[in-house]
Amino acid sequence: xxxxxxxxxxxxxxxxxxxxxxxxxxxxxxxxxxxxxxxxxxxxxxxxxxxxxxxxxxxxxxxxxxxxxxxxxxxxxxxxxxxxxxxxxxxxxxxxxxxxxxxxxxxxxxxxxxxxxxxxxxxxxxxxxxxxxxxxxxxxxxxxxxxxxxxxxxxxxxxxxxxxxxxxxxxxxxxxxxxxxxxxxxxxxxxxxxxxxxxxxxxxxxxxxxxxxxxxxxxxxxxxxxxxxxxxxxxxxxxxxxxxxxxxxxxxxxxxxxxxxxxxxxxxxxxxxxxxxxxxxxxxxxxxxxxxxxxxxxxxxxxxxxxxxxxxxxxxxxxxxxxxxxxx
Amino acid sequence: xxxxxxxxxxxxxxxxxxxxxxxxxxxxxxxxxxxxxxxxxxxxxxxxxxxxxxxxxxxxxxxxxxxxxxxxxxxxxxxxxxxxxxxxxxxxxxxxxxxxxxxxxxxxxxxxxxxxxxxxxxxxxxxxxxxxxxxxxxxxxxxxxxxxxxxxxxxxxxxxxxxxxxxxxxxxxxxxxxxxxxxxxxxxxxxxxxxxxxxxxxxxxxxxxxxxxxxxxxxxxxxxxxxxxxxxxxxxxxxxxxxxxxxxxxxxxxxxxxxxxxxxxxxxxxxxxxxxxxxxxxxxxxxxxxxxxxxxxxxxxxxxxxxxxxxxxxxxxxxxxxxxxxxxxxxxxxxxxxxxxxxxxxxxxxxxxxxxxxxxxxxxxxxxxxxxxxxxxxxxxxxxxxxxxxxxxxxxxxxxxxxxxxxxxxxxxxxxxxxxxxxxxxxxxxxxxxxxxxxxxxxxxxxxxxxxxxxxxxxxxxxxxxxxxxxxxxxxxxxxxxxxxxxxxxxxxxxxxxxxxxxxxxxxxxxxxxxxxxxxxxxxxxxxxxxxxxxxxxxxxxxxxxxxxxxxxxxxxxxxxxxxxxxxxxxxxxxxxxxxxxxxxxxxxxxxxxxxxxxxxxxxxxxxxxxxxxxxxxxxxxxxxxxxxxxxxxxxxxxxxxxxxxxxxxxxxxxx
Numbered sequence: 001x002x003x004x005x006x007x008x009x010x011x012x013x014x015x016x017x018x019x020x021x022x023x024x025x026x027x028x029x030x031x032x033x034x035x036x037x038x039x040x041x042x043x044x045x046x047x048x049x050x051x052x053x054x055x056x057x058x059x060x061x062x063x064x065x066x067x068x069x070x071x072x073x074x075x076x077x078x079x080x081x082x083x084x085x086x087x088x089x090x091x092x093x094x095x096x097x098x099x100x101x102x103x104x105x106x107x108x109x110x111x112x113x114x115x116x117x118x119x120x121x122x123x124x125x126x127x128x129x130x131x132x133x134x135x136x137x138x139x140x141x142x143x144x145x146x147x148x149x150x151x152x153x154x155x156x157x158x159x160x161x162x163x164x165x166x167x168x169x170x171x172x173x174x175x176x177x178x179x180x181x182x183x184x185x186x187x188x189x190x191x192x193x194x195x196x197x198x199x200x201x202x203x204x205x206x207x208x209x210x211x212x213x214x215x216x217x218x219x220x221x222x223x224x225x226x227x228x229x230x231x232x233x234x235x236x237x238x239x240x241x242x243x244x245x246x247x248x249x250x251x252x253x254x255x256x257x258x259x260x261x262x263x264x265x266x267x268x269x270x271x272x273x274x275x276x277x278x279x280x281x282x283x284x285x286x287x288x289x290x291x292x293x294x295x296x297x298x299x300x301x302x303x304x305x306x307x308x309x310x311x312x313x314x315x316x317x318x319x320x321x322x323x324x325x326x327x328x
Numbered sequence: 329x330x331x332x333x334x335x336x337x338x339x340x341x342x343x344x345x346x347x348x349x350x351x352x353x354x355x356x357x358x359x360x361x362x363x364x365x366x367x368x369x370x371x372x373x374x375x376x377x378x379x380x381x382x383x384x385x386x387x388x389x390x391x392x393x394x395x396x397x398x399x400x401x402x403x404x405x406x407x408x409x410x411x412x413x414x415x416x417x418x419x420x421x422x423x424x425x426x427x428x429x430x431x432x433x434x435x436x437x438x439x440x441x442x443x444x445x446x447x448x449x450x451x452x453x454x455x456x457x458x459x460x461x462x463x464x465x466x467x468x469x470x471x472x473x474x475x476x477x478x479x480x481x482x483x484x485x486x487x488x489x490x491x492x493x494x495x496x497x498x499x500x501x502x503x504x505x506x507x508x509x510x511x512x513x514x515x516x517x518x519x520x521x522x523x524x525x526x527x528x529x530x531x532x533x534x535x536x537x538x539x540x541x542x543x544x545x546x547x548x549x550x551x552x553x554x555x556x557x558x559x560x561x562x563x564x565x566x567x568x569x570x571x572x573x574x575x576x577x578x579x580x581x582x583x584x585x586x587x588x589x590x591x592x593x594x595x596x597x598x599x600x601x602x603x604x605x606x607x608x609x610x611x612x613x614x615x616x617x618x619x620x621x622x623x624x625x626x627x628x629x630x631x632x633x634x635x636x637x638x639x640x641x642x643x644x645x646x647x648x649x650x651x652x653x654x655x656x657x658x659x660x661x662x663x664x665x666x667x668x669x670x671x672x673x674x675x676x677x678x679x680x681x682x683x684x685x686x687x688x689x690x691x692x693x694x695x696x697x698x699x700x701x702x703x704x705x706x707x708x709x710x711x712x713x714x715x716x717x718x719x720x721x722x723x724x725x726x727x728x729x730x731x732x733x734x735x736x737x738x739x740x741x742x743x744x745x746x747x748x749x750x751x752x753x754x755x756x757x758x759x760x761x762x763x764x765x766x767x768x769x770x771x772x773x774x775x776x777x778x779x780x781x782x783x784x785x786x787x788x789x790x791x792x793x794x795x796x797x798x799x800x801x802x803x804x805x806x807x808x809x810x811x812x813x814x815x816x817x818x819x820x821x822x823x824x825x826x827x828x829x830x831x832x833x834x835x836x837x838x839x840x841x842x843x844x845x846x847x848x849x850x851x852x853x854x855x856x857x858x859x860x861x862x863x864x865x866x867x868x869x870x871x872x873x874x875x876x877x878x879x880x881x882x883x884x885x886x887x888x889x890x891x892x893x894x895x896x897x898x899x900x901x902x903x904x905x906x907x908x909x910x911x912x913x914x915x916x917x918x919x920x921x922x923x924x925x926x927x928x929x930x931x932x933x934x935x936x937x938x939x940x941x942x943x944x945x946x947x948x949x950x951x952x953x954x955x956x957x958x959x960x961x962x963x964x965x966x967x968x969x970x971x972x973x974x975x976x977x978x979x980x981x982x983x984x
Contacts, residue, residue: 157513158514181778189647191782291663
């Protein structure tokens with residue numbers, strides 16, 4: 001039994017020692033955990049594992065980075081954990097949905113956190129989203145899209161596929177119905193091919209590459225889309241609703257973001273941001289990133305994200321109310 | 329033909345074969361250890377394939393994915409602990425065989441059935457290549473609903489000797505599956521404000537608790553897995569292999585069930601396992617009853633769950649729609665290697681598709697042969713003292729459960745479900761029916777609402793829907809008729825008083841669930857839970873009345889000549905004491921893990937547990953404890969490295 005005692009003692013010694021060293025040098029990283037708000041294998045998981053392979057090289061102390069999945073509520077669970085209980089020493093950072101910054105506005109009952117407290121490290125993708133229909137549906141113009149009765153597929157009520165479908169429907173007073181409950185975008189695509197539904201909204205350009213011949217692009221969300229396709233929010237007449245649509249669309253600029261918990265010291269956040277910015281231009285990182293085929297890298301720095309978020313959240317309560325109406 | 333030769337030539341390269349074999353060994357380890365699923369392991373392996381060519385990458389990934397369902401039977405047969413969710417059905421008869429000293433036979437039967445099933449699934453995939461796309465496009469959303477409804481009708485077969493209890497158990501399982509945020513209205517259902525419950529009860533945890541913990545209690549009471557002192561030999565194993573070969577029509581039918589249902593998104597191994605098991609139990613054949621060590625009950629699910637891998641690749645390759653959860657991770661690998669699911673996979677990349685078929689087939693053969701070679705050593709475990717085994721197995725269950733969310737709720741839930749499982753086991757509420765309800769509930773609800781949103785009620789007229797629903801109803805009617813005929817046969821039944829308490833509690837649960845569903849949830853989110861809760865209340869109430877009548881008017885004690893039917897057997901000893909001991913041990917270990925971290929906790933717990941349960945040799949105790957700790961370290965820290973939360977003691981040290 002003595003052995004166990006000494007073992008325990010040794011364990012405590014190691015634990016306390018590592019704690020002390022952790023505290024002594026604030027911007028020297030030991031091990032970093034990237035927690036992912038989604039299950040293994042999805043887009044957020046894949047980009048996090050990609051970042052985990054590279055980010056450490058650019059941080060003081062060259063920490064080892066591990067990935068942990070904390071799925072739940074479309075990353076709302078992890079966001080709440082981040083604001084509430086995660087260690088604020090830079091040892092835990094998180095990959096959450098970019099839409100989390102306005103979750104407290106759209107869903108004030110569940111998303112009970114201060115979105116301005118999140119400290120953004122950077123984001124990988126800035127890409128418009130599209131509404132598209134299958135060729136066989138016959139819905140090939142904006143007029144038909146607005147006037148006809150047909151079905152648009154979506155996953156859950158909190159997903160981008162639903163939010164953007166609802167935004168287009170409510171914003172432009174379209175007549176289509178939204179079918180919820182599909183398992184993912186591939187599932188929706190298959191239902192389009194079967195002819196069960198006509199199309200979907202809120203999908204990124206990568207989906208267009210797959211079978212461009214079989215689909216019509218109806219319109220885009222967010223700036224930067226190809227000039228030929230009409231912008232959906234531009235057709236919204238009411239100025240408050242228009243501003244609300246802009247707020248929702250702004251998340252498209254900061255797709256796949258990394259955030260640090262609120263209490264992390266400024267020097268640590270700065271070190272993380274600096275490393276992130278260095279990583280996204282690194283040749284080895286870019287070579288690995290091209291292997292995640294459907295990813296068009298277009299990074300945004302943490303500072304820029306913070307500015308964008310602060311700017312968007314300055315809107316009036318009327319705009320927030322309009323936003324809630326738009327995605328209903 | 330050229331295509332096949334090209335694929336064989338590509339696969340024959342040493343590095344690719346090496347990757348395949350590496351994948352197989354990784355998959356075998358992942359399958360044996362509860363808590364790390366194939367899903368997580370695949371996500372870990374994918375970044376390692378970045379720098380490989382597609383043949384090697386898919387050899388590694390499919391090699392791993394194909395054999396987890398071969399080795400997950402090892403803990404299922406030996407301890408009654410399913411190594412993955414796909415082994416839960418194997419527990420019932422496999423573990424019963426091990427108790428009778430037939431562990432080697434059960435292993436022989438299960439590995440050979442796994443191998444044939446796996447190769448069958450690969451052939452099915454190969455045969456489907458030319459017709460894949462029209463086939464998948466032919467099935468519409470309502471058909472998926474009908475398939476799930478048909479699957480649920482199997483509950484009637486699994487219901488056992490007290491059908492009302494079987495139906496109630498299935499409803500209880502379905503009700504449990506509705507906990508969390510629903511996918512139609514997006515509201516919380518019975519999550520009591522706990523973020524932990526948003527995504528529902530984790531299925532791996534539920535199966536670990538439901539099947540693993542109750543078996544441990546009876547193991548503790550018996551003293552070792554196998555009652556008699558017969559030495560296991562290779563003869564038993566060969567007998568098992570002969571069983572599989574003799575039952576070849578069953579093997580092929582269940583392989584077909586596995587590969588066909590495997591192709592349906594939303595129907596995972598957890599579902600098709602029970603369907604295969606239910607199918608086999610219709611014709612039990614010679615030997616003991618189902619649930620008491622019938623070898624057909626091992627062969628059926630094992631051939632089905634290995635056949636799944638090939639089947640679930642069909643929609644993945646043809647459309648990029650994952651046929652199972654691990655396939656959605658595999659899709660990530662497609663993208664990394666520049667492959668686009670769809671026509672290309674059958675055209676210019678057809679050689680890769682064929683190589684996947686080969687990988688699955690070869691992996692299943694290598695996996696099964698490896699396991700067969702280990703059989704004699706593994707079967708010997710059946711004679712090891714329970715004093716050593718119980719702490720060991722509890723460690724893997726509890727630490728494995730903790731992997732789910734790294735939260736104290738994981739411990740709480742596994743013990744709670746374990747307690748429910750113990751009660752169900754003692755009082756003859758079939759856990760198989762509960763499981764099927766639990767795994768099918770969400771798919772049923774989701775496909776129903778999709779079908780309804782797409783075409784109102786018109787989908788009920790589609791031919792395949794009509795056929796499947798008709799078959800389901802016919803099956804239930806046929807089973808009901810046989811229940812009515814069999815009524816009044818005096819079987820051994822569990823004690824009346826606790827049974828009345830349990831069924832009254834379930835009635836209350838059903839009623840309160842019904843009321844809260846109707847009051848709190850919006851209509852779309854309420855309808856399925858309300859119907860389920862209503863049926864649960866009804867079946868439990870009827871059970872209560874039935875049991876009360878039995879209690880008032882006792883059947884003349886019929887002595888030893890009565891053979892009980894189904895999963896239930898009269899408990900062989902002071903079951904309550906065993907159950908409480910197991911739960912107490914779980915609680916102690918959970919506390920230790922939270923207090924001092926998983927490694928220290930494992931060592932202290934295994935040493936303390938063996939000592940408490942009455943081992944004499946101190947050296948042996950310490951050696952086993954050290955070995956287990958090393959094993960836990962190797963698996964959960966080196967192989968599947970996950971960050972562990974800081975134990976309380978570390979926090980305490982910090983405070984100073």
